[in-house]
Amino acid sequence: MKKYEKAEQDYKIGLSLADIAQKYDVSVGTVRSWKSRHWTTNVAKNVAVKKPTEKAIDELNDSELTDKQKAFVLEYLHISNATQAYINVYDVDRETDLANGPRLLGFKTK
Structure with a gap:
């Protein structure tokens, strides 16, 4: 498993980006990059979920x-x-x- 995949699991259980960066010995910017490039999110936080009719x-x-x-x-x-x-x-x-x-x-x- 790659670092960014392990980091995603840590993020899902509630670790902050700073804590993840420290754990994997990378910068916070790197963790932000992993989050935007690799981590899947189902819905943006401020977008209402739509249900098909x-x-x-x-x-x-x-x-x-x-x-x-x-x-x-x-x-x-x-x-x-x-x-x-x-x-x-x-x-x-x-x-x-x-x-x-x-x-x-x-x-x-x-």
Whole structure:
């Protein structure tokens, strides 16, 4: 397990960024970088959680999408972030999710 993965576990149990930096002998800035680049968060703190309507769920169930695609749609409706929804559902590397999250929404990527 990499340092930033161990540090994420420590953060989830309540250690401060400064304490994590001291524990792993890195700067607080490094820990902040790990947090923004590697640690998964489901919803931003100041954003209200959205719930899909019954109509949206019924239409989704009647669609020809795969189970993973349906899960992506539900996750996207929940967090409003295509890249993070793709990460949560497909568990892929950063480059793949940056391209495919928006692609599933119909946006063109480079």
